[in-house]
Amino acid sequence: MTANAQRAFSVVGREAAEAASAPEGGTEIAIDGASKTFRRGRMETHALDGVELTIGAGEFVAIVGPSGCGKSTLMRLVAGLLPPSSGRVVIGGETVDGPYTNLGIVFQKPILLEWRTILKNVLLQTEMRHRKDPGLVDRAKGLLAAVGLEGFENRFPHELSGGMQQRVAIVRALIHEPPVLLMDEPFGALDALTREQMRIDLEELWLASRKTVLFITHSIDEAVLLADRVVVMSPRPGKIERIVDLDMPRPRGLEGRKDPDFIAAVESITQIFLARGVLHGGRKGPKLVSA
Incomplete structure (x- = not known):
């Protein structure tokens, strides 16, 4: 982790520091014949x-597959935003039956409120949950600094680039310290260089x-560079074609x-x-090795 990120996380508090050293920071998800x-x-x-x-x-599990294979549908089943036609989803031993609130979601577009500052966009998550924990503002500022947005707390979304706005969306998804983070093509709309930096930043946060x-x-490359396992989906109807362990x-960073093992995967x-x-x-020509 960079020096700036280390300083930023120091203000998040003891609970986050403990989570950083513990592999049990999340909650198990079981998808049972969905x-x-x-x-x-x-x-x-x-x-x-x-x-x-x-x-x-x-x-950290990545799902990669062709358009229309049901990747986003699967994520919505996990979030409880859609009911399965058969099977079930269990998070932390609890069957998901309706919207599951103890998680964070990041979509392809940041979906920020233009009339709220960056800090207030982040804190909207806690306002909707009626949380007034002491230190939430410091935690929000710390997370913003960790993704390179220190000093932008009082700016408005239109003053930020697309990549910066997506960093805000990630911080908003993390502010309430959920054990589960769902991310649906979060970097898909970004240029190549910004996407690469976002991947590196996300790995540091994780x-x-x-x-x-x-x-x-x-992106096959993105999945392999980020995940512990890559789940490869077949064309519709989506099934698990293979699971690749990594x-x-x-951190994998740029050297990954x-x-x-990256090349082979x-x-x-x-x-x-x-x-x-x-x-x-x-x-004719060389074998295709990347998407």
Whole structure:
């Protein structure tokens, strides 16, 4: 972790410091045979089919798959925003039946309120939960500093770049210290350089808190560089095609792409998508190894 991030996290408090050193910072998620079918009139769309997946407490799991394979639908089932057609989701031993509140969610767009300052956008999460814990403002400022936004607390969203706004959205999702963080293509709308830096920043934040993270992405590279395990989804109806375990040292940062395990994992996942017709390699030229 950078010196600035270390100083920022020092103001978060003893609870966060304890979480940083403990692998049990998150809560287990169990997806038990979850399927989802959408019906509209006589039309049916079978989005997910019998997904079985357990995400350990404090584990970072990335899901990668083609558009329309049900990745985002699966995340919404975990959040309780959609009911499964069959099967169930269990978080921390509790079956999810309706919106699950003890988690943080980051979507592809930051969805900030333009009339509120950055600090007040972050604190909106705690206001809606009627929390008035002492130190919340300091915690918000500390997290903003940890993602490079120290001094921007009183700015408004239109004064920030897209990448900066998405950092605010991540802080907002973390301010109430949820044990579970769901992220649905959070970097998808960012330019390549900003996306790379956001990945590095997210890994630092995760290493400091050990939340249970379910991360949705289309990027094979991003999934491998961030996750403990990568879940590869098949085309619709979405099923788990394969789970790739990763044992690369952390933090992975920019050096992670040089790791032989990274190269092997990207190649393995790419070959799955080539075999399923999701990717199409040319007849000539080097083998495709990245998405």
